Amino acid sequence: AQSVAQPEDQVNVAEGNPLTVKCTYSVSGNPYLFWYVQYPNRGLQFLLKYITGDNLVKGSYGFEAEFNKSQTSFHLKKPSALVSDSALYFCAVRDMEGNDMRFGAGTRLTVKP
Amino acid sequence: DADVTQTPRNRITKTGKRIMLECSQTKGHDRMYWYRQDPGLGLRLIYYSFDVKDINKGEISDGYSVSRQAQAKFSLSLESAIPNQTALYFCATSDPGGSSYEQYFGPGTRLTVT
Numbered sequence: 001a002q003s004v005a006q007p008e009d010q011v012n013v014a015e016g017n018p019l020t021v022k023c024t025y026s027v028s029g030n031p032y033l034f035w036y037v038q039y040p041n042r043g044l045q046f047l048l049k050y051i052t053g054d055n056l057v058k059g060s061y062g063f064e065a066e067f068n069k070s071q072t073s074f075h076l077k078k079p080s081a082l083v084s085d086s087a088l089y090f091c092a093v094r095d096m097e098g099n100d101m102r103f104g105a106g107t108r109l110t111v112k113p
Numbered sequence: 114d115a116d117v118t119q120t121p122r123n124r125i126t127k128t129g130k131r132i133m134l135e136c137s138q139t140k141g142h143d144r145m146y147w148y149r150q151d152p153g154l155g156l157r158l159i160y161y162s163f164d165v166k167d168i169n170k171g172e173i174s175d176g177y178s179v180s181r182q183a184q185a186k187f188s189l190s191l192e193s194a195i196p197n198q199t200a201l202y203f204c205a206t207s208d209p210g211g212s213s214y215e216q217y218f219g220p221g222t223r224l225t226v227t
Contacts, residue, residue: 009153034215043117043203043218044156090155094214100146100171101216103156 002027002093006104013081013111021076021107023091033074034092034101035065044090050074061085081111116140117219119204125225126194134189134222136204144209145187146216147171147179150201159202162187163209194226 003026013019025031032051036044048059055067065076074091088108094101117138126132136145143164148156158171160179168179176198180188191198201223205216 004155006155032214036218041220043220044205044216046215046217049215100158100161101214102158103148105153105155 002031002095002102004091004093004102004104006089006091006107008107009105010108010110013109015083015111015113016080019078019081019085019109019111021089021091021109023074023076023104024072025074025091025093026072027093027095029096031074032094032096033065033067034094035059035063035074035076036090036092036103038088038090038106040087047076047089081109083111083113085109086111117204117206117217119202119219119222121222122220123223125227127227128195130194132191132194132224134202134204134224136187136189136219138185138204138206138217138219140206140208140217141184142206142208142217143184144207145181146205146207147177147187147189148203148205149173149198150203150221156203159189191224191226194224196226198224199226200224 005024034049035047038044050057050067058064088106090106091104092101120135146161147159157173162181178190203221204219207216
């Protein structure tokens, strides 16, 4: 079965600095990869996805993610962090059959003014 | 989130009680899912349904059951609640007609079993 690892429980960055939230995955065949964000007392919101094509994927709120097949990674990035980006971020993977999606444990991003 | 609603939003119940969590969606999606979220564990799939007649167990289905009453409604039941079922529960939907299968989540139900 597919799986996802988010090696950092917590990421702290200063406002205006670039941020990276890491994700590695394991799946049979080609992956479908996703990033979701969760704000307090809210459900998960879709940020971006990789299905095929360009390895650099752009999504909502200025976020982007880079798919690296050789390293089986899909790191989330943003060039300049905002305090309002502070939230819990989840990476997820599904295989091409698409029967279910597996989520990572989540990374809490804190952006300080 | 308004397209996927969950009731109740918060519930405190006692060990051994039966409880039902309800999910409704107006997105017209065929696929619906139930997850639980625990700190440090992320989201884990309990059950999923690809249409009214198709119900499948997920990663952690023991102690839970589901009912797909209609395309728009998917309920999760705890037949005899236990304290380790205390968690945040999310319903989600997806549209198989697209090519990407991203999921859309409800606001969650916080369940506490005492």
